[in-house]
Amino acid sequence: MAASYWLMKSExxxxxxxxxxxxxxxxxxxxxxxxARNMMRDAMKPGDPVFFYHSNAEPPGxxxxxxxxxxxxxxxxxxxRKSPYYDAKSKRESPAWVVVDIKFRKRFKQVVSLEELxxxxxxxxxxxxxxxxxxSVQPVSAAEWKRVCEYEQKRSG
DNA sequence: GCCAACGTTGGC
DNA sequence: GCCAACGTTGGC
Numbered sequence: 336m337a338a339s340y341w342l343m344k345s346e347x348x349x350x351x352x353x354x355x356x357x358x359x360x361x362x363x364x365x366x367x368x369x370x371a372r373n374m375m376r377d378a379m380k381p382g383d384p385v386f387f388y389h390s391n392a393e394p395p396g397x398x399x400x401x402x403x404x405x406x407x408x409x410x411x412x413x414x415x416r417k418s419p420y421y422d423a424k425s426k427r428e429s430p431a432w433v434v435v436d437i438k439f440r441k442r443f444k445q446v447v448s449l450e451e452l453x454x455x456x457x458x459x460x461x462x463x464x465x466x467x468x469x470x471s472v473q474p475v476s477a478a479e480w481k482r483v484c485e486y487e488q489k490r491s492g
Numbered sequence: 493g494c495c496a497a498c499g500t501t502g503g504c
Numbered sequence: 505g506c507c508a509a510c511g512t513t514g515g516c
Contacts, residue, residue, distance in 0.1 A: 395514075466496085467498060469512080499510105499512080500512095
């Protein structure tokens with residue numbers, strides 16, 4: 336089956352593309368939105384490429400590329416009473432939340448900012464660009480993926 | 493720091 | 505099952 340493409344948001348003050356580059360691989364814990372969870376659980380596959388998006392950043396935008404590195408599995412932070420992501424309704428025998436692992440692929444020389452994304456043709460249907468859309472895990476079409484990558488490559492020479 | 497948009501919670 | 509209140513996200 337062909338790869339699906341994704342976009343995942345992170346606040347760089349919490350976990351940035353540079354952190355991922357340093358770590359090589361990380362567990363994407365703390366997703367507490369059902370739509371996002373369902374996509375991780377039902378649709379993400381190891382090897383799928385991921386845009387790593389910096390939210391609440393200056394500027395906000397796509398900072399690089401990661402890759403899904405595992406199938407979905409229960410989110411351990413939901414079981415951890417000391418974690419900010421603890422959720423009492425998630426039980427080990429019936430986990431409410433899942434994670435995937437992701438690994439580092441590439442850091443863009445320059446963030447492709449939200450403002451630039453808004454100006455690119457062909458990205459009009461990206462959930463990211465729709466007002467009020469806050470999903471932290473989003474699907475990206477093959478055409479959208481290509482468009483952003485071509486733009487980034489052209490710009491970085 | 494503000495606030496619009498959205499998701500979740502809980503009283504009824 | 506409705507919906508008001510509340511909490512969160514995230515751009516600005």
